[in-house]
Amino acid sequence: LSVSRVPEVHCHNMPHGGSGKSSDTYNNQNALEEPARSGPYFDKSASKNVTALLGKTTYLNCRVKNLGNKTMTLQVSWVRHRDVHLLTIGRYTYTNDQRFRAIHNAHSDDWTLQIKYPQHRDSGIYECQVSTTPHMSHLVHLNVIGKLFEVIRLNKTISDRVDILLLLISILILQ
Numbered sequence: 001l002s003v004s005r006v007p008e009v010h011c012h013n014m015p016h017g018g019s020g021k022s023s024d025t026y027n028n029q030n031a032l033e034e035p036a037r038s039g040p041y042f043d044k045s046a047s048k049n050v051t052a053l054l055g056k057t058t059y060l061n062c063r064v065k066n067l068g069n070k071t072m073t074l075q076v077s078w079v080r081h082r083d084v085h086l087l088t089i090g091r092y093t094y095t096n097d098q099r100f101r102a103i104h105n106a107h108s109d110d111w112t113l114q115i116k117y118p119q120h121r122d123s124g125i126y127e128c129q130v131s132t133t134p135h136m137s138h139l140v141h142l143n144v145i146g147k148l149f150e151v152i153r154l155n156k157t158i159s160d161r162v163d164i165l166l167l168l169i170s171i172l173i174l175q
Contacts, residue, residue: 008010040067040074040130040136043109051167052118054146059103060113060130062138067109074131076111081125118144129134 042065052058063128073074077089088102103112115122123144130136 039062046138049141051143054144055117057116058118060126060140062111063109064111064130065109077125077129078113083125120144
């Protein structure tokens, strides 16, 4: 597996959090899905990077548009790349690690992987897959940090400073 570094960092410690910045979508054909397609496609605004605080519940989101009633034939799943472990299919969780949970509400485009009490070992690439032929993929990089200064040291641009501010606000809200 080859993973390219994505410069954008979004902080998500609550569902639907973050700055809403646009990011590219990856699939096996290296093509961008367009809304005019008749089949499912990934929302391009879905975050590709999530920074979580050690021990604080975090959410990896995958927004699949135009899936409609195809959930009987098409499934959305989450796979952890570190050990190529299938974590969820649909709303069902397939790991003995009870920190992981699939979240999907009816009539929602969001397929969310919840990770309770994230640890440093949880850092890495997570793949949201749609079981089309060939399958579609949206990769999310999770970075679990233990101290706030780790985020500040990594970020240098003005937009990154906004993300730091959002992280500080979410820490205050969570306390």
